[in-house]
Amino acid sequence: MSDLPSPKEIEAARTDKGAWTRDQLAAWGVPWPPPKGWKDELTERWKAAHQDGTPPHRPAPADFAQETLDFG
Numbered sequence: 001m002s003d004l005p006s007p008k009e010i011e012a013a014r015t016d017k018g019a020w021t022r023d024q025l026a027a028w029g030v031p032w033p034p035p036k037g038w039k040d041e042l043t044e045r046w047k048a049a050h051q052d053g054t055p056p057h058r059p060a061p062a063d064f065a066q067e068t069l070d071f072g
Contacts, residue, residue: 004042004043007046011041025038030042
């Protein structure tokens with residue numbers, strides 16, 4: 001799991017029916033079917049990773065294209 005979701009991100013990823021897709025859970029490293037307590041486990045891991053107050057590292061999306069500048 002390269003990037004732990006915040007509790008807000010977990011809630012925002014719910015489908016219209018109030019659940020999460022298999023693909024979304026897999027992206028977070030949660031096995032299928034999701035075990036009891038998976039959401040609390042992710043939340044605790046996220047909190048532990050952010051105890052020092054630094055913002056979480058967010059890697060650029062795969063389709064992100066950065067322009068290169070030549071400062072010569």
